[in-house]
Amino acid sequence: ACTTGAEQTSSGAAAGATGEQSTGKAIGLSVSTLNNPFFVTLSDGAKAEAKKLGVQVTVADAGNDTAKQTNDIEDLISKNIGVLIVNPVDSDAVSNAVKDAKSKGIKVISVDRVVNGVDVDCKIASDNVSGAKMATEYLMSKVGKNAKIAQLEGTTGASATIDRGKGFHQAADGKAQIVASQTAKFDRATALNVSENILQAHGDVQGIFAQNDEMALGAVEAVAAAKKNVVIVGFDATTDGQSAVKSGKMAATVQQKPDLMGATAIDNAQKLLKGEKVAANVPVSVTLITHKG
Amino acid sequence: MNTKTLSRPRIGDILQNLGAMIALIVLFVAFSIISADFRSMNNILSLLKQASTNGLIAFGMTGVILTGGIDLSVGSLLALTTVVGALMIHAGTAPVIAMLCVLLLGVVLGALNGILITKGRLQPFIATLITMTVYRGLTYIFSNGMPISGLGSDPLLSGVGRGTMMSIPVPVWIMVVLFALYFFILNKTTFGRKVYATGSNEKAAQLAGVNTHKTKVILYTISGFLASAAGLILLSRLGSAQPTIGVGYETDAIAAVALGGTSMMGGRGKIYGTLIGVLIIAVLNNGLNIMNVSSYYQDVVKGIVILLAVLSDRKR
Amino acid sequence: MNTKTLSRPRIGDILQNLGAMIALIVLFVAFSIISADFRSMNNILSLLKQASTNGLIAFGMTGVILTGGIDLSVGSLLALTTVVGALMIHAGTAPVIAMLCVLLLGVVLGALNGILITKGRLQPFIATLITMTVYRGLTYIFSNGMPISGLGSDPLLSGVGRGTMMSIPVPVWIMVVLFALYFFILNKTTFGRKVYATGSNEKAAQLAGVNTHKTKVILYTISGFLASAAGLILLSRLGSAQPTIGVGYETDAIAAVALGGTSMMGGRGKIYGTLIGVLIIAVLNNGLNIMNVSSYYQDVVKGIVILLAVLSDRKR
Amino acid sequence: MTGINKSFSGNQVLKNAEIDIAEGEIHALMGENGAGKSTLMKILTGVYTRDSGEVLVNGTPVNYTHPKQAEEAGIVFIYQELNSVPDLTVRENLFLGKEIHGKFGILDKAAMDKKARQVLDRLGVSIPVDRTMSELSVGQQQMIEIAKALLVDAKVIIMDEPTAAMTLEETRVLFRVLRELKEKGVSTIYISHRMEEIFEICDRVTVLRDGQFIGTKKVSETDMDSLIKMMIGREIGERYPARHSKIGDTMLEVKDFTKKGVFQNVSFSVRAGEVLGVSGLIGAGRTEIMQSIFGYLPRDGGTLLIRGKEVSVHSPEQAISYGIGFITEDRKTEGLMLEKSIRENVSLTNLGRISDHSVIDKKKDMELARKAVQELTIRCSGPEESCDSLSGGNQQKVIFSKWIFTEPKILILDEPTRGVDVGAKKEIYNIINTLAEKGVAVIMVSSELSEILGMSDRVMVIHEGHMAGILNNRPETAAAGEKMASQENIMTLATGGKLK
């Protein structure tokens, strides 16, 4: 029955019937974590857009646990959603669950990160690797060639940590002296202590790349306490991050517009529910917000 | 009169889990009434499948807690064993061999916990807190902090987590079989008696000839084995090994054990209580998700439900 | 002969923490030799400043563990109280009032833990596991999962975490003063006696007229108070309140207590041991960072150092 | 106290119980195990609340709800079960709940030390005040409990079997103190199962049976037999049953057992059918020697021979496999799983008998427990009753049944009748004799001299961890001029003296 349902949805002839059906069908959003402002904004953007369009969206928070995300997607399948928006904790680990969803005729949109091994109906991907590369290049342009720089890493093993680390090394390896690279678990308080320790060990460090704004802001506090002059670049462009850039405490942050990503996902989901065609790839521009002045 | 006193403890046993049982039934009925999606057969089966991981870990935890111990390392152990298994498959080992190695490693790491606690005379909380940290660190080192995917499509490996038998998911079968087995061991064998004796009064048990150290090592070994078995299910369901997996799993398992009325002081408790606890947690997770309750409120709701259940079960 | 037996327990006390003391000295000397940055005065001070948060929490934890209890909620409590404080400042409350409210809320939430454990007759592990979940959920709800910054530049608020007195950071002063105070309370007052008696044999203590319930409630209240005080230091150092802050802080605190030789069973332990444990953890964190040891290996190194220290301190 | 009634979950343990205490008297409270003596006293001091009845102190009705209140009114209770705090020092235990302190609860250590020393000296106890309580032997802990009571300016002291773990020497000190207190007008309620003590120290005696008041008599106007009859409703005849066992070959031989600082070069042997009594003062190390024979306590040196063959016993498990059984001195912490049922306790040492390939046969399990209840006449509502609600004597019988069913060849008994009433004692003696007649070698550690003299074939005396001597106690086998076991001879050896 599932297969027929899927055929119906994809056949233009049955579009009217599907449309009727779809009004009853909801959208499911499986988000990697709501303990991180970036994804909170993404999810809030989606919810606001859904409200505007009058569609129902069910949000499940995987708490950065791949297994929980698989359970969440199963729960959403149980709910008979029409479209699954998935923001994977891990691109590989999510694929079995997404395959299950697809086999039940559910359309799938991936946001922020891709789903490996499955053709999703729409990819809304921002490129963490190139974002980190861009940010690091900007940092190096500020501190000059062969300057001493350090990196604050996110939670070990997290997808963002891996991708942003990759981008950082692509830009910095061989072109700067990386004196320290330590995890601060995406956490501001941890970053404060770790940055203090790095500054103790390397008083001459000129730049710090933090894999998210929370850690960048922790570094800002450490640098201020040590009365040093260090260029700090963050990632995510959170509200706090943006205002720190505006006031010059941070040099730059990478903006991926999570609220826009959330809203775009809902827009596309709505189209898929109606049986309309959507672009397979919706690139989200990664822009650098820098301090002007 | 004799029969009356004989039957008394059994009624007591049921009463002991009454709060949890009622909580389970109330939650189940309430969610079923509110949501047609919840009560669908498909959903019930996927709920049970989701319960299986926590189920296996919680069964192992029950045995350990019955001796007044605790095993905080289960989540890290699960991560380490599955990462090693996935690396072996990558290196060309036959999946079935790799899977056996996962279980074997679970046994070894579990036994190591037990040995630290008995021979090393460390307090269980401290010993497993340390191994929790070390096993996690080793997981990162071996995996280089990266998830390991591309495990191929071995039918056994994918069957363990994703297959069905008589239209019931394989993980559910595994949970049921292991529950029955461990229930039997704890309630019907001499080893079970030794477990309760060790937890009830270790000194008296030793003086009665029970090798309490051996008993404990076996229980931690079983806990390690069951955690790695849970890891295999996840490895199969996810199709990849995650170095970050399992964080906080000890908490869910302990919550299930507590919900089931087992005393953290040891000596008193039942594994079927744990099963009820596992189901309560699974129903809550699944039901609250289906009803689109915000994850922030889910924490609060879960906390309060667990509180009410254990409050109504408290003794003395 | 009398003097010999008289002095025995005192030597025993020192020996009891010998492993930890040696570990601290060895680590400190080793790092100092290897790294000039480590041994700089500035770094030592910032190391001590970093130790202050875990220090305060671990002192509170010591009191609780001395009665055989545990407080898993400290991290969530810290997050909830600081988020509420930051929201109050945002809403226009004078920072000093908001700071008092943070401490007051810490006291209330800590007392709630104590009441659940005594009046509610819940096991400490379960009770604080539940409040850990609920307090964290409430933190997310109040903050909507977002950090709260823009707390202005009140001199008191910024002084608590960032100021110095006689060129020693204020958090270090706070830690030292609260340590001395709590040391005095536990060792030189009738209340301290009640704490140890409650942990060693609760029934005997009750029969001797000790209100063990009251004693416990006070200890959990102190733990809540100290956790919120640690929160104030972090609030000041970060200039913002984080809903995610404090995850895993209970683990660090418990590790420090265990390193200090306090028994998880209650009745036996010393708060100066905890101070040594806090310093070991701080030296490890700081030293490994300074030497740029990969975070993967840091977990393993930390675990092994703690293991060696507690193994060499274990009794009987 | 009059018309006191008390039930525990439907089980009425006191029915119209009563007792009256005059000023400056020592009043014995007697009754079988489970008669309700401790319960009655706990009602007096507010540990339990009564269902009905009246308590008058100096003519005014009182209703204490916490022992602290009774203590403030001058009534102190030395509990039957030790209630010390193991991790605190002697000083801290003595002053627990009544610390001497200045402002803000700041402790005055010096003042406490001084007072503690005075009290301990009065009791002739030489324990340093900052020794941790858990390092003391049971008997020493009991002395501290008594010292605790003396610290309070008491008008009435209740002693619930204070001498159960004491030897003659300590008992004498205690009695001296009791007489001094009496001179000062302090009343004592004295509970004991040692009949001799009642006649030595008490003025009047009140007897309870099954929770009912039977009568109060002047001690001078009664005798042992009629008192026993009041207690158990029948005569028991001789307190120590006649012994007929034939002594066979050497079963167990202990050679040069040494544990540094605890016992040195202990060597002895026991033969089949023989009862070897072991006597000594509190803390002489008897318990430790027995624990190390049983493989529980590691020793520094010495060998163990069973039937002449050297065996290696380093754990209780091994000891049991060689047919050794061990009835421990402390029921609560070593003997029983208190919150578990009689059935579970009895089966723990007999898991092999009730199981088949490690799977428990429920029927056999139940049968064994029923057999225990029947054969040892354990007073309970059934084999499923949990041990913490049994009286002390009945708990002791559970431990006995636990070991008898293992059919031991060698049975070590450490204070087998501690806190056991006269009737049950006789039953236990009968059990011991039956075992001996079956050829079991019995080692019996006891602090009650009359029991040692009444039950043993030979008596080994331990003094400060050394063997002070072995005395013959069977006149018919005595060689000419051999030193025989007698109260004086044992006491001399136990206190380090030499026999003339």
Ligand SMILES: Nc1ncnc2c1ncn2[C@@H]1O[C@H](COP(=O)(O)OP(=O)(O)OP(=O)(O)O)[C@@H](O)[C@H]1O
């Ligand atoms: N807390 C309790 N709950 C239930 N039953 C109890 C409790 N305490 C005592 N009993 C029962 O009350 C009866 C009287 O017990 P009690 O301890 O007063 O006896 P006793 O005369 O002191 O005996 P013993 O000489 O053995 O000390 C016993 O049958 C015992 O099982």
Ligand SMILES: Nc1ncnc2c1ncn2[C@@H]1O[C@H](COP(=O)(O)OP(=O)(O)OP(=O)(O)O)[C@@H](O)[C@H]1O
């Ligand atoms: N846990 C302990 N730690 C240190 N010393 C101990 C401990 N237990 C007993 N002792 C000491 O060992 C010695 C022997 O004690 P033990 O209990 O064997 O004596 P005992 O002859 O059996 O006397 P009792 O009649 O009191 O049981 C005593 O001096 C006692 O203080």
Ligand SMILES: [Mg+2]
């Ligand atoms: Mg009694």
Ligand SMILES: [Mg+2]
């Ligand atoms: Mg003894």
